[in-house]
Amino acid sequence: MSTHLDLLTGDAAAGLLDAAVATAGGELVDWRVRQVDHRPGSTTTVAYRATVRWGGVERSETLGASVGRARDGRKPGVVTLSDGDATVAVWRFPGDPALPALPRAFDPAAVEELLAGLGIGPAERAHPELKVRAYRPTRRAVIEARAEAARVFLKVLRPRKVADLHRRHDLLSRAGLPVPRPLGWSDDGLLVLSPLHGTEMRAAVRDAGPIPSPLDVLDLLDRLPAEVRDLPRRPAWSESAEHYAGVIGAALPAEAGRAADLAGAVRTRLAERGTGADPTHGDLYEAQIMLTDGRITGLLDVDSAGPGHRADDLACLVAHLDVLSLVHGSESAQARYAARMRGLAADYAEGFVAAPGGRGVDERDLAARVAGVLLSLATGPHRVQEQGWQAATSRRLDVVAGWLDGSRLVPSGTGRA
Template sequence: MGSEATAHQAPADGGESPWPEESQLTFLTAHASRLVASGIGLDPSYYDSLQPTQVQLQHRPGAGVSALYSLRDGSGFVGLTTERLPESDAYTQLRIPGWELAPVGYAPLTVTVWRHPDDPRLPGLATAAVPERAESALGQGDVLTRLETVAYRPLRRAVLRATFSTRPPAVVERVVYLKVMRPDQADALVERSRLLAEAGLPVPPVLAHHHDGVAAFAEVPGSSLSRLIMDDGAASLDPRDLIRLLDRLPSAVVDLPVRAAWADRADRYAEAARAALPDYSRRITELEEGVRTCLAEADRGPVVPTHGDFYEANLMMEGTRIVGLLDVDNVGPGRRADDYACLLGHVAVLPTVDERYQLIDTALEHFGAAFTRDEDPRAVWGSAAGVALSLIAGARAPGLEEDVWAPAAVGRLEAAEALLARAKR
């Protein structure tokens, strides 16, 4: 069954308004069993015994809430979203006029339910995530020996790591990363990858590209920059190597579509942060306003080729030598200060991911001194605070109680505030 009534439509007749996204988030979490059971056609008597486990949660302000659940009986995964989707027989759409938590006076909510891997926006996932299909479509005659999901954001993208082996007697293994995106976005990613490869950037080679949105990339050797940051605060790395890497981005990048910098979307990320940490709403709002004011007063520099997602996980190293530049989805025109800020903002929150990151101040000073030599420090540090702000809501870990993940979210808020303080020095 389908419905166009969603949390993002215009107010319904009679003055009804869309559900607040915080209410959507609470509703999906509280009624997961009933939504999952109804969506996959189970008898209502099975609601209470289903008890699905949330393994993924994504709140995109302005777009809705999505989640992925694992079924207790081992029969797979089920996705839910409040994002607006067209009617289709490929999935179920539940119109929610008002269960216990439905706000009074709000328009009906539509929750779309599907069985993984039949993601409504990622048709290629059904190929990449099913071993037999992945081997047939992407194995080039080799045998698939291992397939694991590295990342999955419902309706957005997925990354899988596939290990293929040649057939006996000469058995050789190779690792391929399968990136699943909406088909038009996958086309753009492959175009960017080839553009950078032709310019001599160390991007993963494109091995295959399918019309359904699956692109296959060769594995890049080495380990991420995060290892150096953990070991010595990256003091052994010359930050000018990072600057020179960005200098090599081809001029044709400025002709690609523009994508707003992370800090330029501070209002949306602050909304998500307030939903995650309502008790810290005032501080989050002050941070949001501080980022906006700081950047308005800063010299953000000219528009140049940028990576758009330039941080430690996307920089592969062999010792102190850069050997790989990953995730070029967001390559396009922007400001150099925002690329620098992306790295600084991510580095600042690393202790909330792993307590072994003890030398973060060393890394921030090390990178920051080089990055602000030719850029306005207010632009670099203010934008970095906006990046850290964008990471607060992401600390909410599926399946964990709030007292487990909330300290990490608060730690990210504190890191963002400290970055903004650097901008005001």
Template structure:
């Protein structure tokens, strides 16, 4: 049990942000470190590196923590704190009171994420060795594991090098594994999507690395990029059976969600983002047939070589949708990429899309995704997050009004 938490007086819907990003954060981290480590001499620093906020105010924060041991050595840890609906079952709960109101915070430390039970297997040498053997990989020396991404409670991707073999381990909540397996089964037979080598019922999937350079790196390095026609062919090859999978929310619902999140994190822009989300929702986006879509189609999901697509990644959201949404997602990501090569590719793709769809039906979809990307600088806790957030809100407005 934690004693009284300290936070600035605030409405209930921003209270959790104050607790997890204010002075209370250090107390929370101290509580979990003291309870789980025997030789703690102190906590040197606590730095938030990722923040997830829901419109309800429920909040999740990932911290980079420097822990000083009694022998004065310093170790770096990753800890996570969450409130409300973002607390997974199995998290340690720290309780206290704030202004006379009871508050509970869920806590865990890497790699023991209660929502991702398979994660600890990848960083355990013996378990990893057994899983690699099942995948047909038996390295002479211990494999190296590098974290590619970690979204607490949602997913993790780790790169594994075992001798000459390169693999990726994706960890998802166990309930999502059947859908992931099904998507890989459907797509690997007709697209450059990796086949799953091994899966475990606790949400772990191993797959081989594919050749090529990520589209994001190709943009940055000036490599040749796929033509819009090549991308169209890629999307055309998505199998019809994907339409039986669950659908994502549409761009209107996402715009309302993003607007509500931005109203919490940038209250000075509340009126503007609320009005913008409303205009996106009310704009005429047209009626389009339901077809197989990637669901999160943008340059970083592509592996390329000499202008050819050699890999299609992160198919977790593949399912039924409207083709224009895949194009809008790609254009939105290019729009926030501040390089001349991104502008050139954006114009090339935009010309192609305008040949198949009316611009006024594209604009609200791109604006919705850009509004979502405006939540990114705060989520990643960039030092200049406020300025970058406003730049992206401006960009979403320009896309909606674009002639």
């Protein structure tokens, strides 16, 4: 395992966190790793859930630490520490050095002023309620802000990315796609977005509720405007299979060879199709789709929209549904849920292949792209430090192999209600 991973996830991390908290006047009571973002040869970033005692009062805190981002140590609120071999930047949420807008987005008074400036605040001044919906250290955060007469989402990202994301939301919103409307943005990386109506497709999948058909998903993608082709091209998940195989190999050396072989097989298959020029969402899966009574009424996270292969969007949805078959639960309930999720993934794949009117995709190509997405998802158990992540990673690689050899693409009839 990488020494940086050891440093930030092993016993040595306690000393780093303790020293950083003590610098701010606190005492570290306990801690655990919540999320790991390891990029071999580049950076390693870890998020922690910690209990810190401040003046005799214990509070739950989110801490972050990163190796390989030298400039972070010069940011206010960041403590720089060294073990003699590596320099580590440590911070307390919301003081993320790569997300300068985050402290403002998590300050009720500042958000109140922001809403008032946009003309969407309450008639009577009152601090909004703020809730963190997502946080990937040094990469992005999403905060929901609720006031008496307003509800918005504050998306915080690296400053150089905010203008581009605003452009994507504006383009798709004007084209009639059900995406959050951009309400304003700032140079320091803050984008204000309108809320969407409906519930996540993930909830409908979990509860066996009504969900869109494969043709409904294709209809949604048909609505992407041609101008999406002019956006910067970003690699599809399947095109990054070798990168994720390297991440797996660094975390779990016993599977390094198999992961590399699977990634090589994906690369060979993708080479048969070349570069795509379809308008694509770039990260389409069940948590990005909002539903009302089974109808698609919202589409989230358009950060990766751009030219590519439509099959990659379809593969992303299939792969995420299939990986849900590997979640934990009681043995009997898990077996039923796993069978339903696996059947649902296969049913969607079959529907995408068999779509009439020349809309279907090639089965072999779709399977390779599903395998590529699943390789990226195989890093998940280690990233969130799931208990028994080593075995969970190996199980996900088994599923990757199943899509490549064709054994996974077998409709079971159990996916749909």
